[in-house]
Amino acid sequence: MSETPTLPPIVAAIRESRRALARLLTRIENNAAAADLAALYPHGGKAHLIGVTGAPGTGKSSLVNSMAKAYRAEGKTVSILAVDPTSPFSGGAVLGDRIRMRDLHGDAGVFIRSMATRGNLGGIARTTADMIRALDAAAFDVILIETVGAGQSEVEIASAAHTTLVVEAPGLGDDVQAIKAGILEIADILVVNKADNPGVESTLRALRAMLDLGHRAERIMHHGQLMSVPAAAVVGEDEAWQTPIVQTVATNGTGIGGLLAKIAEHRAYLRESGVQTLRERASLNAEISERLRELLLARLIERVGVARLQALIERAILREIDPSSAAALLLAEGVQE
């Protein structure tokens, strides 16, 4: 696979050996792969990243399984990152998504990795983004990222993807789950899975009503600021992407062909409209700024000393100084030295 002789050793290794890839992913999870990540970054950017999110039990893993099979039939290689929450009580996790992915075993063109959210420094979103970069550099054509769409961090993970599927299923209660979780805004495609179950019509109706009300937003850079603006303002009213609703039965493959066609359409839209570049610029702006903030903070604290910070905290407790003035004072002292 590695035609280029100049490939950095880590990139050559993860393209040739699944074991090397698996070990790199572990180092990333343990925050011990900064040098590897720097080396592999230039060799990524080719995979199509597809986020699959939705309420528990809607059939995300089953859907990922049948999507992966369909991509394999097209000759594309696929990796899957299945993210599940860490128990806040024990710090452990039971990761069970592979149960629904057994059809994919024994295929060298598929790689599945389960991941717990842990309490990672900088948030789970960043660790996941780094894991995706490793899989991307390992030259998979498609990367499927499964997350339980329940909270803000899952929404952040999903928004690292190019194309985000929000999965709904009938019969999970009266409300459409995405409305509660507030994740409808990030859906590029809405999937109504378990279309073989009763209640599909009412789920479809509820989703259509929601789509009519809502406006798709794009997160872009505007006057040097990261902003959420109406999609129509970015690409024009007629060109803006209209979130489609696709029905599937993940357990028998019904509707998967249609879903893949919509994903391909969305990918073409992202490229032709220029939205992909806008999104990338915005997310890199956010990431670099965040990392810079951390570096600056660490550098400043190092300069003034932790003791100085603690002393100001004590003074704030006694109401002798307010937090904002304390921060300004620390900055002044740090920069001056």
Next chain:
Amino acid sequence: MSERKIRVLVAKPGLDGHDRGAKVVARALRDAGMEVIYTGLRQTPEMIVEAALQEDVDVIGLSILSGAHMALVPRILELMQAHDLADVKLILGGIVPDEDITALQRMGVSGIFGPGSDTQAIVEHIRKVVPLE
């Protein structure tokens, strides 16, 4: 900095029935702070070793109630060798006659836990055999 976690694959090879015991163990390991990759019923040795490799686990835990351990375990160990997973620890739960225990240990099985074993014993065994740093 996020701490390193012990990762354990819990699998149920063979064609026999239920996975209640395997689930109890999976939850106990989670409650002990470990990350458990649970793969469910009817796993072939190939599926188990492939999953262990992709998930980069420290331990493979097998639940075998069918009595087929003398056929399944050597095959799994052989595949582990072939995939450079010799450093991964293999533990076994289920009904294992005394005469097989020594043979399995000699093959390289790190721990064997009969029915009704205290899950805490399994947790302690794993903590002992997996070096954290």
